[in-house]
Amino acid sequence: MQIRLRLFATYREIVGSRGLTWSARDGITLRELVDGIVAKYPRLADHRGSMLLAVNEAIVSPERVLNDGDEVALLPPVSGGAR
């Protein structure tokens, strides 16, 4: 199945893209998907502890089972607003 991947800020810089399509086996969990992404882009490993994970625009548990066509976003700690 195909997962749409969204990347922001530091993660976008590491991967070199704002978005990718990722092929994954059926029944994969979010945690397993991120394991695969980090394996391909090892510089993400340093950020794993502070990474927030969203599926279809909502923060979810890493144990969430993904479906074909889901949009997964890897979110660095946020820093918006006033300086």
Added chain:
Amino acid sequence: MIDVRRARIDLEAVLDSVRRDDAGAIVLFVGTVRSDEGIRALDYEVYRPMAIKSLTALAEQAKEKFGIAAMSIVHRLGRVPVGGDSVAIACSGGHRAETFAACEWVMDEVKRIVPIWKTDVEGRPKSVRGRR
């Protein structure tokens, strides 16, 4: 009014969006880009659909939590120069105490949970920066 936009924030429009006949107070908070050393602008990157959902939920939570009348939040996207407005939060309520409190709470929550990231844009040329 909830929005994330590239264009300048129309502060008067944000203010007018929360005017209510039963409100005795309006608080308008404006976050601006500060001229820290070497900084000439900030670039704001936003996961827009999630940010809009999150800002909408925060405005609703603020109404319930503080009993205010109306809340508007507008955040910039893209490059904002030093001195420019990056975020505006307007809040109306019956009295000033809860209106100030709601505005401050929402600003803290925006910085904590809304998927918006900022990057410094330095004013020095790259060749100069590389020699430091």
